[in-house]
Amino acid sequence: MKPMTKDRYEIRFAGSGGQGIIMAAIVLAEAAGVYDGNYVCQTQSYGPEARGGNSRAEVVISKEAIDYPRAVQPDLLLAMNQAAYDTNFPDLKSEGLLVVDASLVDQVPTGRIVAISFTKIARKDVGKEFAANMVALGAVAYLTQVVSLKGLEKTLTARVPEKTEKMNRKALHAGVKAARKVDLSALPHFVNPEDEEV
Amino acid sequence: MKPMTKDRYEIRFAGSGGQGIIMAAIVLAEAAGVYDGNYVCQTQSYGPEARGGNSRAEVVISKEAIDYPRAVQPDLLLAMNQAAYDTNFPDLKSEGLLVVDASLVDQVPTGRIVAISFTKIARKDVGKEFAANMVALGAVAYLTQVVSLKGLEKTLTARVPEKTEKMNRKALHAGVKAARKVDLSALPHFVNPEDEEV
Amino acid sequence: MTKEVTKLIHKYLRHDKKFPHVWCPGCGNGIVLGALIRAIDRLGLEKDEIVLASGIGCSGRMPVYVDFNTLHTTHGRALTFATGIKLAKPSLTVITLMGDGDATAIGGNHFIHAARRNLDLTAIIINNQIYGMTGGQHSPTTPYGCYATTATYGHIEHAFSIAELAVTAGAAFVARGTVYHARLLDELIEAGIRKPGFSVVEAMSNCHVQFGRRNQIEDPVTMMKWLRDHAVATEKARKMKPDALEDKFTIGVLADLEKPIYTDEYQKVRDRAKSLARQ
Amino acid sequence: MTKEVTKLIHKYLRHDKKFPHVWCPGCGNGIVLGALIRAIDRLGLEKDEIVLASGIGCSGRMPVYVDFNTLHTTHGRALTFATGIKLAKPSLTVITLMGDGDATAIGGNHFIHAARRNLDLTAIIINNQIYGMTGGQHSPTTPYGCYATTATYGHIEHAFSIAELAVTAGAAFVARGTVYHARLLDELIEAGIRKPGFSVVEAMSNCHVQFGRRNQIEDPVTMMKWLRDHAVATEKARKMKPDALEDKFTIGVLADLEKPIYTDEYQKVRDRAKSLARQ
Amino acid sequence: MPPKKKTQQTAKQDRIANKPRASKHKQSGKIKELFNQVVFRDWCKACGICSAFCPKKVIGHDDRGGPVIKRPDDCIGCRFCELHCPDVAITIIVRDVESERDRA
Amino acid sequence: MPPKKKTQQTAKQDRIANKPRASKHKQSGKIKELFNQVVFRDWCKACGICSAFCPKKVIGHDDRGGPVIKRPDDCIGCRFCELHCPDVAITIIVRDVESERDRA
Amino acid sequence: MRTPSSKNRRLLQGNEAIVEGALTAGCRFFAGYPITPASEISEMLSVRLPQVNGTFIQMEDEIASMGAVIGASLAGIKSMTATSGPGFSLLQENLGFACIAEVPCVVVDVMRGGPSTGLPTNPSQGDVMQARWGTHGDHPIIVLAVSTVLDCFDITVQAFNLSEAYRVPVIILSDEMVAHTRETVALPPVDRVEIIDRVSPSMPSEWYVPYEGNSRGVPTMAAFGEGYRHHVTGLVHDVRGFPTQRADEIQAFISRLFQKITQGFYEIQITKSFMMDDAEVAVIAYGSVARSARRAMSDAREQGIKAGLLQLITLFPFPRRSVESVLRQCRAVLVPEMNMGQISREVKRVNHFACQVEKYNRIDGELIRPDEISGKLAKL
Amino acid sequence: MRTPSSKNRRLLQGNEAIVEGALTAGCRFFAGYPITPASEISEMLSVRLPQVNGTFIQMEDEIASMGAVIGASLAGIKSMTATSGPGFSLLQENLGFACIAEVPCVVVDVMRGGPSTGLPTNPSQGDVMQARWGTHGDHPIIVLAVSTVLDCFDITVQAFNLSEAYRVPVIILSDEMVAHTRETVALPPVDRVEIIDRVSPSMPSEWYVPYEGNSRGVPTMAAFGEGYRHHVTGLVHDVRGFPTQRADEIQAFISRLFQKITQGFYEIQITKSFMMDDAEVAVIAYGSVARSARRAMSDAREQGIKAGLLQLITLFPFPRRSVESVLRQCRAVLVPEMNMGQISREVKRVNHFACQVEKYNRIDGELIRPDEISGKLAKL
Ligand SMILES: Cc1ncc(C[n+]2csc(CCOP(=O)(O)OP(=O)(O)O)c2C)c(N)n1
Ligand SMILES: Cc1ncc(C[n+]2csc(CCOP(=O)(O)OP(=O)(O)O)c2C)c(N)n1
Ligand code: SF4
Ligand code: SF4
Ligand code: SF4
Ligand code: SF4
Ligand code: SF4
Ligand code: SF4
Ligand SMILES: [Mg+2]
């Protein structure tokens, strides 16, 4: 795994409540922070009810103490549905990386984009649609290299209920696998072959 | 009746809760204010319970609008018992008039003093000990001339329950009568003959 | 009533507000919403005549959706606002909608006093036995031994019986229903609104998300079945032995009394005051 | 107990405080003070073990006079402070002393929740059916039709039955006495303190000054006679017809249940928590 | 505010049974009334209540828990589904065979 | 804080019956117990309760309502007065004729 | 009570004059809970309101009272409560509701010594900052202080007028001294008093946008039951009254709440000047202390000190302009208060001048005497 | 929850760090009522306290919670509650009791958008002035603001220490941002943290005078049940704890309440300076905004602006000395806040210098961004 090169790396996950957006961010933050030894800062915002509605979580990873806790301009945006993409895309750094769930984002945008069908992979390969968050996390980890897979795995052991650990680990690996197929250098536009099958 | 000569005349009534100190002050204030057309300001202070304890009421009567509502230095102090005398005497204006209930103040002090047995008069002449406040009020009215007897009578009609009006009026007159016997010029020390009988 | 149920409901909804509503899939609050509207429709009340006041909680979100005079007060205080409204304009039909926490935790005092005072208000309490909105903390109706985010080791307090409390406090009409027994709920709410004086309708409801999840009932269907299987009609309960009623609760009308109504009484006060002032 | 009653009371008074106390001549509060002390004496409790917490009101002044750990809280909140004390130091005997307004107007919610929760506290409520301290405004126990400074035209609200409310809310021990029936009051307070769990002792008392004066009972003796003539022993009442009980109230023990006590239950929570943490 | 978008919403409705069926079964001597079960998909949250409690198994569910009208003609019009749908998302309408045929 | 001024207070007490009385009446076959009724005037507020309820009219009252012990020997020691005095101002003490005589 | 009618003069207590003011202003609903030294307001209104078809109710506590007051106002009736410190603390949450939902109402706080149960029968000015900041979240509010019995009448009318005009709760700060002082006053006949009522919508109900401000930033207000069905909430809401989390809508809403007050400064910020024309030193005072200050000022003038007095009627929004002009003019300013110094902080905040600002405080439950103030003045 | 222990580093939420801080400080009693965004504090303490023989109780409301907290403290246990705006408003009356009876306790207010129900899930700094002035009557209090997750730990420990040392309630102001932000922190082992406990009496019980201040003005405190029977009241009381209306005793008592805090200013008033040495312009900030400010300051420095930052940890007693030295040194000061300007009022109050004080406010539920602050800085 390549070491993190930037001083401050900003990640935003966006989707709808119930997609596990915040949990994915927490696992990422804990892995990058506790296991990989970075400074991390994880924040989120949500509607008044914490059920349904939009959900957004951010992780800032840095080698130095973090002042402003939010993403100033995300280096990476993960959009888990169309609405999430629409609202959050304008904030993305110009050279930033956009990752979308190809199963749920219809209008494929222009720019550096990685579209992977996280939800579909979760359903098919993991057997649980709600594991899409971990599939996405695996992909993000692989694509950004800001966090170690080992760290993620350890975190899972610590954070998630024992009975779901195996499934989550599986999802993580499925995400990594899907991301491996992505050739970042072939961007700005890329659609993951998994998606082509549809 | 002589007109009020001073611009601001300050009166303090002091006694214990239940002696009707405040009611006497209210009647005085209403008579001097509403009927005699003065500016008046009536204040009081009492303990946390409004039962027992010390009770103190003041009336400021003036031809002009009244700024400070309290007595700066009373022109007249009515002390209805020993404790009331003890605490309040130091505040009295040097040329001020001291009126005490001779039935309840034992240690006759020096200075310009009028001692009348209000309580005894109330009991004997009015038949109700608790009418002592009105007896005292009658005396004070006569001695100070700051308020008209007519005003007091009208106020009584307005303020006190109808069934007690007659009694209160009687008490008022008894007070006036007792005060008539007082020769203010014979002060600084005077004891009302009523008291001598004891 | 049986025809065109949904259509009549739409008549009372605020369609310019974002539907679907905010509640979780299968949440009983939606069922109570339907029951309330059907009751009002049957009563033939004008929308303008109705005030629906809620407190804070998932249940407290209901007024947003209905096209009456609606009020979303502070947590626990719906009945106090309602008291002011009713006294100021007795012609209005004033209904309060509260959660179990709202009505009997922070708002418990207003609840018993409203019952005592007997103003013509209708208090509908959605009892889901938990604080839904804030994330599953125990409420005054959470049963002994259950789990909640603030009762991780099992709840050690005992639950209020909301309806019984209302009876003792003096409410003129008290009833309990469930979201499973929807037709009965319609009727109880209707009777409650119709009743002059303070009426209480406790609606046992399911919060499978915050209550269920922590108590091995993860879905609305199982919770509704639980409601179905643990409810006993008041009439039937009277004939049952205490033992058999142990884990049951009664549904139906618990109290229906004739008591002088506050606003009527106050009109007499006004008359007395005026005649005394004239003297 | 019958010997040297006054002497034993003096043992518990704070003689460095100004006596005679602040209460009006003949006020029932003084009689309850005596009953409380006699009960404590009979229980043989150490002064250091006892906390007496009151709210605000005439009754709320009592703690000043007795030589225990004493606390004069905010209006209506005595039970909340008491809850903290008891939980922090369960070995203490915590007694609260409240007025009817204090306990059931502003403090009504804490009252029913304390009953529900069943912490081992004893709540003595001096019910004089009026706000004494603030000058005779009606309280939640002022009877219908009576007069008060805020009910000049006759009171139109209905009174709570404090003891009955406590029963429904779940109190483990509930009793009612009067200041006329002083020996019984001693016993009820003693039993209340002795009872593990939440106990309520309602003491009907006379405020002839603020209540009596406006209701044609100007002196303590007449009010005490009223108490004597309208109290019916619970056992006797059970055999009486409802009609005959119309203007009566019952005295004696109204409820005495076995319920798990909060502090015991919480000790189990601690044990569970520790064993889970160890895992 | 009166619901102004009514027609729009009606248009959106998921008319499961949009062609008239002439299936009049004789049952216990009288003509059986038939019903349409209309699910308003925009509001349905797939909670599963309607399908779980339908006494005649008229309503099944898809893999997300959403209702699938399986046996429309078995519907007895008990309206359990309609009364219990927390999202006002299912409507039972008496099937007016004549008028439907006219429109067809 | 223990009551330190006890002796002082006791000294203040208004000993109505301060000389021993030897009046032993025979009643229902056994020697009647006698009592002293001690009123602590500093605390008594003259509420009238003790006099109003004394079953034996032992206590009368002066014109301000304060207690006047009228028939001390009629006292049956029922302690109604003592239990109901709101001001802890009246004490019933068993009359110890012997010791009182000694002290006299 | 039979009252004399000679020349319309009456002996009234401060609390009584507040009652008269409220009735004159059109208040027809009162909900309260007794507390010294405010109870007389409840008691007198319990007698008076039913005489005029109004409603008095004693609630179970001050929280409930405030709730009922808001409810009655939403139903179209001018309403009020009165309390003292402990109750004022309790009703703060609901007071915040009145702020955010823009419900006109008047809250009287008769200050007694504090904190907590404090000194129930002594005057104080300890709740001044609480009146401004007592409820959570930033909110606009109007706070007026009364000083004489006549003030109690006048300012209560003003309070209702401002409350109705701006749809904002108005706090009247009285104190035990003012509340229980009796003075002879001649109250104006009702038809001579200017009364302002909230503006009701006149458009067709479909056009009614309940939280859209007019040119003064104040929305028209429909009473419940008058055909303008709308939603009222304590959540931040959009112009239609429905909850919003959109930053732009939140911003617009909260800004309007403040702007409606800011725009009305000229009308809202009431002060009185005494002998300020040539003053070199000044006293800035309010409430019962302003009476002592007035006397002290006269006394100081007699001693040859060019003293003036600025009496604040409006405490919040803080009458900055008037205070600044005093600070600009004077060498020194004294702020006497029956607290540890609350308004003196505000005076200091706006003091960008070469003026020395001194405070004089008394916290022992006694009214500050004139000689204390004049003594201080002499040393400035 | 199984937590990793590698090098003692943990990913904690702000609310979680407050829990850790409280437990480390010796807090063994919590009473609370759930409210967003403070509920996690309740929830986590309901799990953790029984593990350490402490007690958690969920009460019927915030009033009751505050009452129980005071009761537990009187019985000798360090105790705390946590809430947000609406609950903070409700508990003010009992908070005043803690002030007057000098009961050590800690109250966490996790600020959300207000007033009223407001914006339950958005951060704000709207309760700052309320924290100082929310309860009636003049009273001293300590208010601390947290800004990072580590702060949450450290300052919670500080809060308990100050509360115990001065027998005063301490308010911790957090906000939704700080509360829900997760950061990796390494908490110090318990034995490395300085813990202060109230001083218990050691004299014979007859000599115990419960409200007699020591040299620092702080009385020793006996827990109920330890043989020092005494009276605790919310009325103004004499040194023995009994109610008094004597002006001299009142004066002495209230003065001592304030003096004990004034004497401790050096210890109580905590601030942090960043790049202030050569600063010509400065930001004064606190809470989550201080993080943005820190970034903004760095950015401004990069642009060649000599900017500095004074971060206020203690908001009240207002750290006048530190602020004054910034005002003395700088040409201009910017006070960014997520409210309409609360601490900026305080800064202006103490600004007797030639410094320009500007405020920057955001009230839409969003955290102020660094670029907003640096943009403003550039224009000063
Ligand atoms: C004064 C105050 N305290 C706490 C809260 C937080 N709060 C909001 S809703 C709620 C409880 C909700 O429970 P319930 O009333 O049962 O309604 P449900 O969500 O279950 O329908 C709480 C504690 C608040 N809004 N205001
Ligand atoms: C928050 C608050 N509201 C009101 C008061 C004023 N107050 C003091 S005692 C009291 C009522 C007293 O009545 P009760 O509890 O019956 O006691 P009593 O005086 O009759 O013994 C009231 C309303 C207060 N102290 N605090
Ligand atoms: S949390 Fe519970 S009560 Fe709230 S909407 Fe969801 S299911 Fe309903
Ligand atoms: S007012 Fe009533 S309750 Fe209070 S002391 Fe007097 S008699 Fe007793
Ligand atoms: S009950 Fe309603 S919301 Fe639930 S699945 Fe059926 S139609 Fe959908
Ligand atoms: S009406 Fe009855 S039978 Fe028909 S679909 Fe609904 S639940 Fe099934
Ligand atoms: S009962 Fe007590 S206070 Fe009353 S008169 Fe008798 S001795 Fe005096
Ligand atoms: S003890 Fe009984 S008989 Fe003797 S004086 Fe007292 S009340 Fe009378
Ligand atoms: Mg609930």
Ligand SMILES: [Mg+2]
């Ligand atoms: Mg009472």
